[in-house]
Amino acid sequence: MTVGPRDAGKTEGAGGRTRGEVALTALLTCAMAFSMMQLFLLGALGPRIVGDLEVSPTVLGLTTTVGFGAAALLSPVGGRVVDRVGPRRCLVALLGASAAALALIGAAPGAGFLLAAVALGGLPQALANPATNKAILAVVPEARRGRATGRKQSGVQLGAFAAGLPLSALAGLVGWRGALWTAAVAAVIAAVWAARALPVDPPPRFTPTAWPPRGAIVWLSAYSLLLGSGIASVNTYLALYGTERLGIGPTGAGALVAVLGIAGIAGRLGWSKAADAPGRAPWLPGGLAGCAVAAALLLAVSAHARPLVWLAAVGVGIFAVAANAVSMVLVMQRAAPGRAGQDSALVSAGFFAGFALGPPLFGSLASSGRYDVGWLLVAVEFAAAGAVALWWAARERRPGVVDR
Secondary structure, three states, X not given: OOOOHHHHHOEOOHHHOEHHHHHHHHXXXXXXXXXXXXXXXXHHOHHHHHHHHOOOHHHHHHHHHHHHHHHHHHHHHHHHHHHHHOHHHHHHHHHHHHHHHHHHHHHOOOHHHHHHHHHHOHHHHHXXXXXXXXXXXXXXXXXXXXXXXXXXXXXXXXXHHHHHOHHHHHHHHHHHHHHHHHHHHHHHHHHHHHHHHOOOOOOXXXXXXXXXXXXXXXXHHHHHHHHHHHHHHHHHHHHHHHHHOOOOOHHHHHHHHHHHHHHHHHHHHHHHHHOOOOOOHHHHHHHHHHHHHHHHHHHHHOOOOOOHHHHHHHHHHHHHHHHHHHHHHHHHHHOOOOOHHXXXXXXXXXXXXXXXXXXXXXXXXXXXXXXXXHHHHHHHHHXXXXXXXXXXXXXXXXXXXXXX
């Protein structure tokens, strides 16, 4: 069905959501899943890829830095493009670029080609939050935007699940290249869905460039950089920590990552709904980051009490991973008219930069077996993010301060 404002009176499900909103949320969740699918698949299929292409684990690790580095560099431009040409065109381009990146990774003959294909995958990441946020602003009533944002942000974790379970199982039958090409075909199908379902964008128009960012967007970008650094370190090294230091087998380590992902979905859905209340929303990022500090500290002591690692994984998912969705809700609440795409992109750029920077810092500690110090570094990153968020929230409450 076509998603558009004309569906506003046709409700179904809890909360009075329209059929248009339900369809839009499903499509945007799918787009968010595909925006990072190539990186999830590289992680899940890494052992097969390293063996077949005869590349080093270091090169495989570089794919994360290249992918998120490209996304961080492209995000400011991507946000301006979304504001100028509209979310429908950009969502179709996002899914098409995802399909191309997945297909090229599947065809990679060696390390150089692989890294170039991963860099192309930075484009869908750069378009994802600006385009999906802009689509929500166009269709979803203000009172339900937080919940819609949480649902579509959970698509990132659903993409990780798809890469880690069904596509990994498929790789056992048809090889890692076949699994990547299957994902590429699915992305093409999703692009056709977006082209048919979303309302037609208005003619492209000029929008002023918002650079450098102002007010709340500055603080949210800094917050996202610090938050992303910590989350990326946990995502990258949690399973390895489980096997190397805690004696958990490969299956158990995979389950640990799955627990993190499921908790992240639950946290994004719940905390984004809570952020629908404008008076409460500014305080949530600082509070969530503070709780994430406790989860990181649990990781640091779990070497001496192994069951704590499971509680820590749940805590990082519910608090740290969810905090990124809350920051997107705040962007939509604070974005200046006509600049939702640019503002979303600038905050996303901070998050992607954190994902590019965090794992190398942690990796230097992990390579020498100092995981406890690494988890303390993650706790410091979360604490710094919380301090930035609480400073901004307190400043916003001061009389006469309008922080947009």
